[in-house]
Amino acid sequence: MSALDPAVRSHIDASDRALRANDRETALRHAREAVTLAPAHSDALRQLAAALIAFGPSSEAMDAIERAVTLRPNDAALLTTRAIVLEANGRPRDAIAAFRHADDVANHSTASLYNLGRALSKYASPEESLTVLDQVLQRDERHRGARATRAELLRQLGRIDETTVEYRRLLAMDPTDIKVWSALAAVDTKLDDAELAQLERIERETNSPEAKARVAFSLGRVYEKRARYPEAFGAFTRGNDVMRSQLPWNAPAFSAQVAAIRAAFDKPVKSSGTLGDGIIFIVSLPRSGSTLTEQMLAAHRKIDGGDERSDLFDVIAAESARRRLSFARWAPQATPDDWRRLGQMYLDRAAHWRSGKPFATDKMPMNWLWLGAVFAMLPAARVVECRRDRLECAWSCYAHVFNGGAQEFSYDIDSIAAYAKDYDGTMATWKAQYSARIHTQQYELLVEETEPQLRELLAFCGLEFDPACLRFHETQRVVRTASAAQVREPLRKDTARTSNYGALLDPLRAALGLSPRE
Numbered sequence: 001m002s003a004l005d006p007a008v009r010s011h012i013d014a015s016d017r018a019l020r021a022n023d024r025e026t027a028l029r030h031a032r033e034a035v036t037l038a039p040a041h042s043d044a045l046r047q048l049a050a051a052l053i054a055f056g057p058s059s060e061a062m063d064a065i066e067r068a069v070t071l072r073p074n075d076a077a078l079l080t081t082r083a084i085v086l087e088a089n090g091r092p093r094d095a096i097a098a099f100r101h102a103d104d105v106a107n108h109s110t111a112s113l114y115n116l117g118r119a120l121s122k123y124a125s126p127e128e129s130l131t132v133l134d135q136v137l138q139r140d141e142r143h144r145g146a147r148a149t150r151a152e153l154l155r156q157l158g159r160i161d162e163t164t165v166e167y168r169r170l171l172a173m174d175p176t177d178i179k180v181w182s183a184l185a186a187v188d189t190k191l192d193d194a195e196l197a198q199l200e201r202i203e204r205e206t207n208s209p210e211a212k213a214r215v216a217f218s219l220g221r222v223y224e225k226r227a228r229y230p231e232a233f234g235a236f237t238r239g240n241d242v243m244r245s246q247l248p249w250n251a252p253a254f255s256a257q258v259a260a261i262r263a264a265f266d267k268p269v270k271s272s273g274t275l276g277d278g279i280i281f282i283v284s285l286p287r288s289g290s291t292l293t294e295q296m297l298a299a300h301r302k303i304d305g306g307d308e309r310s311d312l313f314d315v316i317a318a319e320s321a322r323r324r325l326s327f328a329r330w331a332p333q334a335t336p337d338d339w340r341r342l343g344q345m346y347l348d349r350a351a352h353w354r355s356g357k358p359f360a361t362d363k364m365p366m367n368w369l370w371l372g373a374v375f376a377m378l379p380a381a382r383v384v385e386c387r388r389d390r391l392e393c394a395w396s397c398y399a400h401v402f403n404g405g406a407q408e409f410s411y412d413i414d415s416i417a418a419y420a421k422d423y424d425g426t427m428a429t430w431k432a433q434y435s436a437r438i439h440t441q442q443y444e445l446l447v448e449e450t451e452p453q454l455r456e457l458l459a460f461c462g463l464e465f466d467p468a469c470l471r472f473h474e475t476q477r478v479v480r481t482a483s484a485a486q487v488r489e490p491l492r493k494d495t496a497r498t499s500n501y502g503a504l505l506d507p508l509r510a511a512l513g514l515s516p517r518e
Helices: 006-020 024-037 042-053 059-071 076-088 092-105 110-123 126-139 144-156 160-173 178-187 193-205 209-225 229-246 251-264 290-298 311-323 327-333 336-350 365-377 390-398 413-433 443-448 450-461 467-474 498-511
Strands: 279-284 303-305 359-362 382-387 438-442
Touching: 006 024, 006 042, 024 042, 042 059, 042 076, 059 076, 076 092, 076 110, 092 110, 110 126, 110 144, 126 144, 144 160, 144 178, 160 178, 178 193, 178 209, 193 209, 209 229, 229 498, 251 327, 251 365, 251 413, 279 290, 279 365, 290 303, 290 359, 290 382, 290 443, 290 450, 290 467, 311 327, 311 336, 311 365, 327 365, 336 365, 365 382, 365 413, 382 450, 390 413, 390 498, 413 438, 413 498, 438 443, 438 450, 443 450, 450 467
Parallel strands: 279 359, 279 382, 303 359, 382 438
Antiparallel strands: none
């Protein structure tokens, strides 16, 4: 490979710096300039692929990195980028194979082993991932990425005692790591007095909004565990105030988007056939018991538990990009052939993570917004809606900081109420149109009348009863949501929290249209 012209190298370096600064537009512009000047140079093609996938799935990125690898087939860095592009394009099995290839070419370097272990933890065998991550830590016991990935995987597997050991090892390396403190408090609210004092000190002294928010939520959980409810309420309020300032939520704009989607499906799309048979979508407001419901279903011998998948959103987003129209604008124009094509695209993506069982769950709570498309694309799919006592659900959202700043509506009482209203209205629309294809699962009933509720749920899904569903907490599978620890335990009937806060929650009750606590 010939040496790069300095102008090309300048564009590649500028693109790389922009990517690190999360300036995607600048990164892509410089990468395209580099490829224009050096269309057959692997470094330029690799940078273009990296810049393109910063925006999401991209066939152009796939083409670029394949051309680069053809030019230098034994370059570990290029092979690693190829694996990352495959991952971004929703091809996890191919990505795993590519990470293995890159690791072989790199002669199992620490970096390539870590990349493989991280990918395995997300898409493949958790036990193999732990083995690979342990190899990394044997070489470098202070490798924070490997130890943090190991801790997260142990949490997802429900091995909480081991998880807390890993978190405390990470804190021993860096006692000021706020993300680790937050993760520790989420799985172990029985922090000792010294640890609690450290959290309180961090909150007083830090100037970082993210740190203040994470520590405040952590303190809220610890105070709540110690039955110090006024202090817990104050901590949760401080955390939400910070999150809201960093992630403002435009409730009217979201409501308008919801209304436009509902209007687009004012008349239900007529579709028939077997496409989507065996797919069970689980939708809900956050913190409504959807993880528990999926864990019970995933214990069934005929069901693959898919966890939270972005496949449906990715298919809809790709079609919106292709048409250069919002979902609400193109949906009324879609033909039966369009819907079948999109349904097959979804199934093709799902095939990458399914193991071959006849049924599979797709538990992305936000999918409630796209159910009009689900029923048009996949006429044989079923939908399970999880519901929970509205005050308990709303408070659980307000007292939780979501990963990656997700669920921006949840950091403000009025926004929670507005979002819940949008949800209720939209679900009412889908139920009026597709009542036979939606089953509502009430969390409180599932806890109180577990076996009858499970039998009814499984019958709706087209399945016979399996006693293993009652032993859901014994199921060995990765659970990536915040409820990973809870679903490893037998059912508890004492999960209600709001009664402990009394009149402190009256503003939330009022926003939800509920009566004040007497």
